[in-house]
Amino acid sequence: MNRLDFKRTLAGSVENLEGKLFVEFVALIYISYMHKVMKDRNLYRNYSSQSLLDELDVIERFDYRGQRTRYGEITGRQRKIYEAFGILAPDGKPSRTWVPETDAATSDDGA
Numbered sequence: 001m002n003r004l005d006f007k008r009t010l011a012g013s014v015e016n017l018e019g020k021l022f023v024e025f026v027a028l029i030y031i032s033y034m035h036k037v038m039k040d041r042n043l044y045r046n047y048s049s050q051s052l053l054d055e056l057d058v059i060e061r062f063d064y065r066g067q068r069t070r071y072g073e074i075t076g077r078q079r080k081i082y083e084a085f086g087i088l089a090p091d092g093k094p095s096r097t098w099v100p101e102t103d104a105a106t107s108d109d110g111a
Contacts, residue, residue, distance in 0.1 A: 041084040056081060059090060 011017035031049070038044050043052060060072035071091045079095035088094055 037085050043081070043084055047081075052081060061090070 011020060034049060034052075038047070038049065038052065047055065056078060059074055059078060062070045062072070064070070071089075074089045074091055074093075076095065079089050079093075082089045083095050
């Protein structure tokens, strides 16, 4: 996260500086969303923002020509992080407890 302090504003042109500012702006939007989810889902109990990203950073992706993309092992902790953000893990497999929000809302209809 320390890369977003924008201390290095040196740019070769106005266009480059504007590009850096835009990337900084978009990154702050993502960080703000990440903070909201971590706070709402009580993830700060177990992770800092950096440790959460570090937990996901070790997932390996393997691309082979003519074959589908494969991923290294995705741990239960990693799946639960993806679940907290409402998305499937990169391998497309849900955790055992994952229920899409749209299905969860319709399953409590008393039927």
